Amino acid sequence: MKKKMLFVYNPNAGKGKIKTRLSDIVEIFVKADYEVTIYATRGKQDATRIVKNSAKEYDLIVCSGGDGTLNEVTAGVMTLEKRPEIGYLPAGTTNDFAASHKIPKNILRAAEVAVNGEPYYYDVGSVNDEFFAYVAAFGAFTEVSYETPQTIKNTLGRVAYLLEGMKRLPSLKSYKMIVKYDDKVIEEEFIFGMITNSSSVGGFKGFIGKEILLDDGLFEICLIKVPKNPIELQAIINTLITKDTSTNLIYSFRTNRMSIEAKEEVPWTLDGEFGGNFSQVDIKIYKQAIAYRIEPKKALISTKNTEVKAALIDNKMKM
Numbered sequence: 001m002k003k004k005m006l007f008v009y010n011p012n013a014g015k016g017k018i019k020t021r022l023s024d025i026v027e028i029f030v031k032a033d034y035e036v037t038i039y040a041t042r043g044k045q046d047a048t049r050i051v052k053n054s055a056k057e058y059d060l061i062v063c064s065g066g067d068g069t070l071n072e073v074t075a076g077v078m079t080l081e082k083r084p085e086i087g088y089l090p091a092g093t094t095n096d097f098a099a100s101h102k103i104p105k106n107i108l109r110a111a112e113v114a115v116n117g118e119p120y121y122y123d124v125g126s127v128n129d130e131f132f133a134y135v136a137a138f139g140a141f142t143e144v145s146y147e148t149p150q151t152i153k154n155t156l157g158r159v160a161y162l163l164e165g166m167k168r169l170p171s172l173k174s175y176k177m178i179v180k181y182d183d184k185v186i187e188e189e190f191i192f193g194m195i196t197n198s199s200s201v202g203g204f205k206g207f208i209g210k211e212i213l214l215d216d217g218l219f220e221i222c223l224i225k226v227p228k229n230p231i232e233l234q235a236i237i238n239t240l241i242t243k244d245t246s247t248n249l250i251y252s253f254r255t256n257r258m259s260i261e262a263k264e265e266v267p268w269t270l271d272g273e274f275g276g277n278f279s280q281v282d283i284k285i286y287k288q289a290i291a292y293r294i295e296p297k298k299a300l301i302s303t304k305n306t307e308v309k310a311a312l313i314d315n316k317m318k319m
């Protein structure tokens, strides 16, 4: 009997770049002996809905679009008791997920990997009842990924991203928060917070360090305090550029469970899309919850490699 695939794609992602490749993509799937059901999403949450309602009939879910589509498909699969593997063809503008999860950028190569790749079980996170595949964030910089023109983002990469964010610092909104994780409590005023399971955020690598384990049940947390004067602002900028976290203006740690209480509603972004306004959030990590198909034999650091893991934990304060 033929294997069954549900192929969900966002026809508008990345200015519709998938449209000219659809026939080649389907040919790759059919050659790999899949009977393919194709669904073009029509708007927000459509991908989650279709996956939730019909994924159990399929052996494999393949999705194509940007990080928003990937997020919605991940959220749909997380609701299922028996979770099918996910193949992903990046067709958005930034495609952070593909960059850090060993999925080829070339859409046809990614289609090959979706049908012939190896399953790799990645951690998935949640903010209250909303899932995220690789990043949840609040505060400064979180709108930058939508507002920085793509050409600038590509040319200047990381620097452009940071400068765009920095320009906003004087008018940045800050939030008084109580953060609880493990047995610790932090009470501070923050301008930015990021929970991530990725080595690439905003289209550039290296903001939170290269050696991130994506399947260890821990996410990296980065919380930036509100600068009280230009010297503190400079210290934050230096930290972001040099990645030397010796300043006490930035909290950086790893955990698998955290709560944040704020005095007001805080807008969150999940995988680069608006995720909701919350004054109280409970963040959970689901260890190795979903298998995404990745390039075979790509040497991903896994928790099986305990020596590497120990070295990384020793270095955890170095972003």
Ligand SMILES: Nc1ncnc2c1ncn2[C@@H]1O[C@H](COP(=O)(O)OP(=O)(O)OP(=O)(O)O)[C@@H](O)[C@H]1O
Pocket: 010, 011, 012, 013, 014, 015, 041, 042, 043, 044, 045, 046, 064, 065, 066, 067, 068, 069, 070, 072, 091, 092, 093, 094, 095, 096, 272, 273
């Ligand atoms: N037909 C559609 N028309 C408009 N929006 C859609 C459609 N289908 C899905 N969407 C929504 O568009 C949003 C963004 O999609 P997606 O992330 O796939 O593309 P993108 O924004 O171009 O890529 P990136 O996230 O890499 O910038 C998602 O939240 C999704 O729900």
